[in-house]
């Protein structure tokens with residue numbers, strides 16, 4: 001059955017079919033088959049050719065990062081994935097400047113090896129993980145998530161990583177742990193804006209324990225089949241797809257379990273604008289602008305229609321229960 005499907009065109013795609021999205025789709029198909037344990041000699045030959053084809057279509061020039069297709073229901077497969085060039089050139093990473101183009105220009109100075117992530121606070125097994133060990137802690141999965149910035153733009157990105165819950169289970173939080181704090185690198189030598197007063201460095205974010213444990217919350221090491229570009233938060237970042245982009249802290253160095261709500265960088269900078277929860281909510285306006293619509297990066301021509309922003313960024317079926325009974329206007 002499987003072999004027949006493979007011989008039906010997967011093995012010998014006509015050259016005109018080898019367009020980047022097609023190669024990408026077939027690579028994903030292969031990974032799915034491999035995950036199902038269907039890899040055989042025929043497939044292996046195909047995989048070798050496919051790898052060559054994929055190599056020619058690599059979005060960047062970074063190391064590849066293999067991942068199987070995710071079983072977590074976070075995909076937005078009906079939507080077009082944002083082009084790599086947009087996802088890597090329009091960024092917020094204030095350590096490298098406040099203009100959207102700054103991180104792509106400046107983040108080459110970030111040194112991502114050696115890199116460690118310290119897990120501390122209210123856990124039974126505090127540990128300092130070398131990035132190499134963190135990468136191997138659980139199987140890498142590819143998940144297509146929307147990322148929606150509080151400023152009103154969004155992207156659809158094929159992230160690679162695994163649920164943060166895998167790490168949390170490993171370190172065994174103590175019963176008193178109610179929140180998780182995420183601290184990111186603040187290195188004046190390599191990050192030109194650390195030292196400026198735009199934010200109180202280091203950049204800090206936080207989640208409630210159940211949010212951190214939710215399977216959608218991704219500890220991400222890559223995107224588009226490769227390791228993360230520096231400007232996107234190398235070598236490891238968070239992706240919390242139902243919250244505004246600023247909750248997805250980049251270049252993590254410390255994860256701390258605590259009994260108190262962490263003081264986050266944006267909340268400290270402007271408490272009335274950036275609350276702790278920061279769930280994507282089209283009915284709660286930012287004090288200075290509406291959150292009802294968004295523009296998708298790459299589709300932003302003069303006449304491109306804005307999209308309606310969805311409650312919890314479209315992940316309401318998965319995460320709505322976490323906030324049952326909470327006043328989401330008060331807890332913005």
Ligand SMILES: Nc1nc2c(c(=O)[nH]1)N[C@H]1C(S)=C(S)[C@@H](COP(=O)(O)O)O[C@H]1N2
Pocket residue numbers: 087090091092093094095147148149150184185203231232233244245246247248249250251
């Ligand atoms: N360390 C750090 N992480 C950060 C930021 C930052 O300035 N510093 N910006 C946040 C904001 S506001 C957004 S919208 C996302 C952007 O992620 P992207 O560049 O991969 O799209 O990163 C978030 N993580």
Ligand SMILES: [Mo]
Pocket residue numbers: 092148149150151244245246
């Ligand atoms: Mo953002």
